[in-house]
Amino acid sequence: MSGLKERIAAGLEAVRARSLAYTDLDDELLVRQHSPIMSPLVWDLAHVGNYEELWVLREAAGLAPLRPEIDEMYDAFAHPRGERPELPLLSPDEARAYIARVRGRVLDVLDAADLSAPDPLCGGGVVFGLVTQHEHQHGETMLATLQLSGHPGPPGDGGPLPPAPPRRAVPRAGGAAEVLVPAGPFVAGTSARPFAYDNERPAHRVDLPAYWIDRFPVTNGAYAAFTDGGGYDDPRWWTARGWAWRTRREVRAPLFWTRDAGGAWWRTRFGRAEPVPPDEPVQHVSWYEADAYARWAGRRLPSEAEWEKACGFDPASGRARAFPWGDAEPGPEHANLGHRLSHPAPVGAFPAGASPCGAEQMIGEVWEWTSSWFLPYPGFRAFPYREYSEVFFGRAYRVLRGGSWATHPSAVRATFRNWDHPYRRQIFAGFRCARSAGPDEEG
Template identity: 55%
Template sequence: MSMRATMQERMPLGEATAWKARALRELEAGRARLQAMLAPVPEVELMRQHSPLMSPLVWDVAHVANYEEQWLLRALGAPAFTDPAFDAIYDAFRHPRSTRSTLPLLEPEAAWAYATRVREAVRAHLEALPEEGADPLLAGGYVFGMVAQHEQQHAETLAATLQLMTHGEYNPVEPPRHQPGAVPQHEVLIPGGPVHLGGTEAWAYDNERPRHVVDVAPFLLDAHPVTTGDYLVFVESGGYEDPRWWDPRGFAWLQAEGIRHPLFWMPQGQHVWLRRRFSTVEPLPKDEPVQHVSWYEADAYARWAGKRLPTESEWEKAAQGSDGVARGHPWGNDAPTDAHANLGGTRWGPSPVGSHPLGRSADGVFGLVGDVWEWTSSDFQPYAGFRAFPYREYSEVFFGTESKVLRGGAWASAPVAVRNSFRNWDFPIRRQIFAGFRCARDVR
């Protein structure tokens, strides 16, 4: 099969043309978000390594610009701005995050200037490109979608870095907190049957392909993610001290690191808890989905509750609905709004469960998209027939049993990078990411 034929299968009829306006809109949205996020941060904090888990903030600025230069200019026939040796400094695979502060990084003013020059050249080059042609990178504007999503994914990474920042202050402005009525947790029966896994949208990544059918047995799924209040019961009942609930590797990690509660929680005495959210210390909000929990913590809670984590096939089955209708999001194919999901980084944290009623799935499951990434029980593995495109390092090098799949996106995820088929992944010890979970249970 030719690469062109493969790319034609990547999109529904009609998406092969008229993609330029979308590409420019999403590129500009990502850049505006990045600039707004970092504008309040002093230069010294932009250059500082705030955690060995994360890059200096300024590294991400130049990295997204360099990635854009490589894929939207050089790969599409435009001249280079920089010596290719410059690429090595901002190569995410060559330098671990913990060492990037030792590199000769561009200072903030120069990094933003570089990003601006690249973007100006991309705008001009975009106008000259054909809407369709033989280049698989341009089919449906794929490479532009890849770069737009990449910049928004780094905006989410920057939000995680800002949460870890302990030098200086970061107090983002956000809209008023949702005040939904009480929404009790309950289980939803997801009927068994076939589910089409994977994406056909033009900008879907290689790890979402090929679209294929699997059978899923009936199961019960929590209607909402596990809340902070739910998880607090596990913590206060001694869940972190009881090895019965833990994967042995997780319990060993717990003991070695001295972990007794989710990241950023602050015990203040008997039954009194605070949390740090960016530079604000506030009471633990019991009605929000719990976040900053690792896969091991999520798995332990599920065992303690007499349940389990859903597989990623089950998660996608629940997101698509059991009625056989093709949906890009749990509610349908409409673009997300605030009534559907908490996305885009405008709220700077999860909303109380039940805040987005229009986001309910066809089977009655709430909050599958937005608020927190949801850990699944599945290892990050390729689908049968997977083909790396356009480079191995996006997905293929990470396949295996070391990482677990997360689904659904978080409050810091951009709508352009969230869909039913989107697959995220990370190590089971990761806690700085905006991850939570919901539980599932077999039908008996």
């Protein structure tokens, strides 16, 4: 195999090991639906194999289907998650056998593929990157399901954090350590990165006025001040839809938070109760909650263009970086990614991952809500299928950026766009705030 093929094969092996580790559970836990908003874990396991069969074996290689009778069952659009437990799903053993069979043929296709051919799916190994990222995304979904189930789940890989940096200013109640992003244009999105999704394309120029953005994500301690200060009781801080959601659901705090008899906050993390660490980024908050906090703090959520410029734009070179620190792939000193820990790291833990403007931990830790709806970029073209992005465009989904501690490094970058309903809280989501710069602050 060539060097590129070896890297692709190693990536396929690593993602499959992750999927199998997350589903190394009793059959009863795999087939149970732990939440109506999530699929049974065994559905995710077979789905990633069916997706891989569809795109590598059938679309790219033109091979005959292995199990065409299961296609509809594992089509994410054919059956809502709440209906999937009633389907005649493959058993855990059948699912493992099926995905192993698919993978064996995929490796044969990879070995014979001409990755230099000018083919939109096979050229450069694009289709293999597509299925690898897709499976990693389902790995994060599996972790969210395990968190909802209360199962301990697999531990992180135990990799140590970088040495603690000297104590620096961190976000505080009602305020923030913030950095200025000067006015001017930058190039958002990408037209060059081969494994970028269609919704990240094409690259296009965006001109923004100057603004301030938090150096770090909002912490648990800062968010607790909002909660303890009556933030959930005051409709002034909430949009009309957000207040209706909060009232109807009787939401009083981030998901998995509870208060003890002494007034201290605790959280349940993979079935274990523990005090809420004040210096970690808050997670499991909806867009409605993030927006309400920002209003309470006298600030706002950044647009996704503001977020991306703060994350990747280098004013010294005038170009956009793949990551805040540059174009090098994420290393252990840069970010908390790939289930290294089973939770966000304390703010300030990764100074080597800072962006040119000085914002930190924009990659990893928590997905960060933005103020933007999920809409296409100018010149958008669906590839390789409409259902990945196009059918979700509109004013139903808000954009999240940056990835979380559970996101694999291959499935995140400065241009990566995630999206979800503004009321979703099971995802590993938090936020940081922004504000517009005044005329005397524009740098």
